Every structure is written in structure tokens, then in C-alpha cells.
Amino acid sequence: MSQAPNTDTKTPCADAPVGHHRGHPTSKESLVDHARSLDCIHCGLCLTTCPTYQLTGSETSSPRGRIHLMRAVAEDRLEPDAGFREEMDFCLVCRHCESVCPAGVEFGAMMEFTRSSLMERQKPGPFARIARWVGFRRILPSRFGLKAAVLGLNLGQRLGAIRLVAPLMGLRGSVMRHLPKVPPRAERKPLPALTPAKGEKRDRVLVLEGCVMPELFGRVNHAVADTLSATGLDVLAVPKHVCCGALHAHNGEMQAAEGLARKTIDMFDAVDASARVVIDSAGCGAHMREYGRLLANDPKYKERAAAFGDRVVDYSEELNRPEARERLDPLLTGDHGIQGTVTWDDPCHLCHGQGITDQPRELLDAVPGLERKEMTAANSCCGSAGIYSVLRPKDSLDVLAPKLEHLKDCGAKTLVTANPGCHQQWQVGVSREKLDTDVLHLAEVIQRSLRADS
Ligand code: SF4
Ligand code: SF4
Structure with missing residues (x-):
């Protein structure tokens, strides 16, 4: 990371609305969420909880260090070079730092902002661009693309191709070799549009099946529908829906994430615009709860997005409600x-x-x-x-x-x-x-x- 001279201590983004980076950044301050970075009081309470700080013992790989780097970029004291990018990519966006932060720093949102801006400003090389296009645009949001990818994995596992090539791929190969087997087709069946309540019906909920879940953990989605319906809920699936956009937002594909959020809201609201939306995948739940923030600059969607986020509940929350426990415990x-x-x-x-x-x-x-x-x-x-x-x-x-x-x-x-x-x-x-x-x-x-x- 090369330091630029500290000639200006102005805070260029302090008055800008949060998430104001839409469009193509033209200056360094638009690379980072400077307004949010000012919340950090440098207490350092987050350091020891941070997995990357635990690995390296280095301040620059800690939450406080990363916030310092972001502010230095915004204040024109640091070039957003390869070293800066590496520290942003090294972060897991696990948000453990948020849980311990006394100042309420929204680190996850800051990191998504920075990654998205870096992606727009410093285009990756051709191979990475193609890989990202295939992954984020052709596989994740498409049931056909996901099925094709899982079919490839299935064939690779069955024909032994993965075992053959794994030794040539280092650690990545070792991980691939130890991936669980693709489940049988019967386990990958989508949920029916309605799983009716068992016994006396007490309410109805929507469930998110998700992108990868039906292909690799379809049995989990079915377990969710079975157990919720056992407590007297009509469980409604949204058959043509695929992806909520969480992985896109996490990895700097913010425009795609916004598009997928709008699509998700439209599709779920078309089935039921007031039912709670039950999520069995923590990453999707955390992201969908924040649709209001994601679409805050979209006058057409911002209110619907915030209302939608308020309806999102985790599976454990839904099942642990007193009225659910009353029905569940005797079962x-x-x-x-x-x-x-x-x-x-x-x-x-x-x-x-x-x-x-x-x-x-x-x-x-x-x-x-x-x-x-x-x-x-x-x-x-x-x-x-x-x-x-x-x-x-x-x-x-x-x-x-x-x-x-x-x-x-x-x-x-x-x-x-x-x-x-x-x-x-x-x-x-x-x-x-x-x-x-x-x-x-x-x-x-x-x-x-x-x-x-x-
Ligand atoms: S999100 Fe996780 S990895 Fe990133 S800085 Fe915070 S604690 Fe560290
Ligand atoms: S705990 Fe919060 S305020 Fe303290 S250094 Fe970390 S991010 Fe900054």
C-alpha cells in the first residue's frame, strides 16, 4: 500500500447519504463509505474477535485497521492499490466485529460498499471477469445454471474426475475431494407451492428455498416445511424464485444484488404481501432483512423493501415463538x-x-x-x-x-x-x-x- 501525503484532512463524504456510491465512482472518496467510517472511535475492542487478526496479528488485517485504511483512502492519504484491495478481500465479512463494537460501526455495510466500488473502478482481469460473469450472472440467479453446475459436480464425483484432478489443484483440490456427495434426485425436489398446516391452521408463512439450497440441501427445505406445517402453519413456497442476491452483495456485485432484491420482493409479494418470510439460510436472512438499506436510493422500492425486510424471520425465530412451541413441544x-x-x-x-x-x-x-x-x-x-x-x-x-x-x-x-x-x-x-x-x-x-x- 503506498501512502500519499496527508495534505488534506477534509471529510469529503460526511454529508453524503449512506450508500451514495451509485453510478461510477470518479474520485477516491467515493470508493469507501466515509460517513460510516467516522463512527469508529478506535477503541480496539474488535481486534481479538477478528479471525484475520487472529491469523496474522497484524493491525491492518483487523477491523480497526481496515477502517483506518478506508479513511486514509477517502482522505487522499493512501492509494487504493493492490495492497489495499488485498486487505479488503482478506476480510470474511463475518461481522463479528459488529457484535462487540460499542460505537455501532456497521462494518458489513462498509465492506460491501468498498468492494462494490473497487469492482466498478478497478476491473478484474479477463479470466476473473469471465468467471464472475458466469458465476454471478449465469449460475446463481438461474435454476437452469445451478442445475447444470450441480450436474457437472455430480458427474465429476461419480466418474472419479475430481479425485483424478484434485492432486493437481493443491488445497482447492483437497476441499473438492472432501465435498459431500451431491444428494440423490429425490432429495432435490422443489417444495410444493403449498404445504398445508397439520391440525388446526393458525397462520401462513412464506419460505425462501434459495439458490444452492434446493440443489445441495433440498432435504433441509423439506424439513423446514414439514416442521412448520406440523405447528399449524400453511407453508407457501415461491416456485420460480431462485436467488436473493446475498452472495452478489457480499462480493461487490451491487447492481446485480439490487436487481435480485427487487425481483425477490415482487415475486414474494405476488404470493402474499403480508406473511412472514421464513429463511433457513443465515446468510440470505441477514441480507434480506437489510433490503431497505440496499434499496434506500430507489424511490419506487425503498418503502416496500424496508417493509419486506421487517417481515423476514429466521427459521429458529419462527419455530421458537410461544404459539409455535405450544404446538411443537408435545410432538x-x-x-x-x-x-x-x-x-x-x-x-x-x-x-x-x-x-x-x-x-x-x-x-x-x-x-x-x-x-x-x-x-x-x-x-x-x-x-x-x-x-x-x-x-x-x-x-x-x-x-x-x-x-x-x-x-x-x-x-x-x-x-x-x-x-x-x-x-x-x-x-x-x-x-x-x-x-x-x-x-x-x-x-x-x-x-x-x-x-x-x-
Ligand atoms: S468482518 Fe470479520 S474478518 Fe472482517 S474485519 Fe470484521 S471480524 Fe474481521
Ligand atoms: S470496536 Fe468499533 S469503535 Fe472500536 S475499533 Fe473496532 S470498529 Fe472501531
Whole structure:
């Protein structure tokens, strides 16, 4: 990172509306969310919680350090060069720093802003551009594209191609070799438009099936619909919907993220414009709750987006409502076949992004015969972080390594989580370490614990 002389201490963006970077940035101050960066009081309380600071011990790889860098760019004291970009890319956007920050710094929003501006200003090379176009424009928002990608993975696994090429691909190959098998077609069936309430109907909810979830964790979506309907809810799916745009926003594709947010709001509102929207993927939930912020500069959508965000609830929140627990608890049995202790690993975008920590634990504790043990640092990042594990496999596995040690120390035979990226990351970690540990989504645990006649 090359320092420019500090000739000007003005705060160029302080009066600008938050998220004012729309369009093409023409100056350094529009590269970063300077107004938000001013919230930081430099106390340093966030440092030790930050996974990248834990790895390096370096201030520049900490939240406070990154905010310093952003401000230095805005105040023309630092060039936004490759070193600056590297520190922005190294961040997992886990938002652990937000949970401990006494000044309420919205670090996740700042990082999304900076990454998006960097992407617009410093176009990646041709290979990266093509890879991003294919990934973000042709695969993630398209059911056909997702199915084609999963078919490729399935064939690679079945024909042994992945095993053959993995040794040539270093750590990335090792991760690919340990990916769980693509589930059978029966598990990848989409949800019906309506899963009717069992027993007396008490309400209706919408559910997000998501992009990757139906292809790799379709069984989780079905467990969500089964368990919610068992508590008297009509569960409505939105059949043609694919992607909420969370991964796009996370990775600097802000225009695409905004388009997908508008599409999501339109499609869900067309089915029901007032029902709660239940999410079983923490990353999507955290993002969709913030649609109001994302579309704050869009006069046509900003109010609808904010109202939509207010209707978003996590699966654990919905199922742990008193009226749901009243119906759920009598249905739970100890006949679930889950042996040994279980532990809950907080997905970052659930605990830090949405402030949800108690509800999943309370639900696990409600299951008869299930012994839950806390794992050390359950609320620290597992290194999955959206597509971080694909882009930076070494850093991702380095972040996971201490968590695997905590899992061994805790001795749990089942690790429970609620985000597809974390789910996969743990499956890879457990497989590489040859641990005898199952990884399940919370909804799978609840579904297995339902009485057979419910
Ligand atoms: S979001 Fe996570 S990785 Fe990034 S600075 Fe904050 S704590 Fe560190
Ligand atoms: S905890 Fe918040 S205020 Fe303190 S240094 Fe970190 S980001 Fe800044």
C-alpha cells in the first residue's frame, strides 16, 4: 500500500447519504463509505474477535485497521492499490466485529460498499471477469445454471474426475475431494407451492428455498416445511424464485444484488404481501432483512423493501415463538436416533448479522434425550463466508482449524448449524480430519424428533 501525503484532512463524504456510491465512482472518496467510517472511535475492542487478526496479528488485517485504511483512502492519504484491495478481500465479512463494537460501526455495510466500488473502478482481469460473469450472472440467479453446475459436480464425483484432478489443484483440490456427495434426485425436489398446516391452521408463512439450497440441501427445505406445517402453519413456497442476491452483495456485485432484491420482493409479494418470510439460510436472512438499506436510493422500492425486510424471520425465530412451541413441544420425542452430545455452531450471519443466538439453543434443548454441549468460540467464523472458501481456500481452512480443535475438545457427535456454506465447510473439515461427527441443519434435528404420527 503506498501512502500519499496527508495534505488534506477534509471529510469529503460526511454529508453524503449512506450508500451514495451509485453510478461510477470518479474520485477516491467515493470508493469507501466515509460517513460510516467516522463512527469508529478506535477503541480496539474488535481486534481479538477478528479471525484475520487472529491469523496474522497484524493491525491492518483487523477491523480497526481496515477502517483506518478506508479513511486514509477517502482522505487522499493512501492509494487504493493492490495492497489495499488485498486487505479488503482478506476480510470474511463475518461481522463479528459488529457484535462487540460499542460505537455501532456497521462494518458489513462498509465492506460491501468498498468492494462494490473497487469492482466498478478497478476491473478484474479477463479470466476473473469471465468467471464472475458466469458465476454471478449465469449460475446463481438461474435454476437452469445451478442445475447444470450441480450436474457437472455430480458427474465429476461419480466418474472419479475430481479425485483424478484434485492432486493437481493443491488445497482447492483437497476441499473438492472432501465435498459431500451431491444428494440423490429425490432429495432435490422443489417444495410444493403449498404445504398445508397439520391440525388446526393458525397462520401462513412464506419460505425462501434459495439458490444452492434446493440443489445441495433440498432435504433441509423439506424439513423446514414439514416442521412448520406440523405447528399449524400453511407453508407457501415461491416456485420460480431462485436467488436473493446475498452472495452478489457480499462480493461487490451491487447492481446485480439490487436487481435480485427487487425481483425477490415482487415475486414474494405476488404470493402474499403480508406473511412472514421464513429463511433457513443465515446468510440470505441477514441480507434480506437489510433490503431497505440496499434499496434506500430507489424511490419506487425503498418503502416496500424496508417493509419486506421487517417481515423476514429466521427459521429458529419462527419455530421458537410461544404459539409455535405450544404446538411443537408435545410432538417432540426422544426417538430421533441422534446419539451422543450435540453442539450448536452459530453461523456468523445469524448471531452477528441478526443477533439470534438463544432460539436455536432453546429448540435443541426442547428435544427429549438430546444432550447439548457448548463448544468454545461457537460464535466465531468457520471460514466459509459465502464463496470465500472457494476464492481463498488456504485462509478459509486456517480459520476453520481452531474451530475443529474446539469441536474435538467438546466431543460432540453431531454439530448443528443453519447455513449452507457453514454446513458444507464443516462437512469438508470433519471429512479431512476423519472425525466421527454428523453435521445437520437445525430443521433436520427437529424433523427427526417429530412423533411419527405428527
Ligand atoms: S468482518 Fe470479520 S474478518 Fe472482517 S474485519 Fe470484521 S471480524 Fe474481521
Ligand atoms: S470496536 Fe468499533 S469503535 Fe472500536 S475499533 Fe473496532 S470498529 Fe472501531
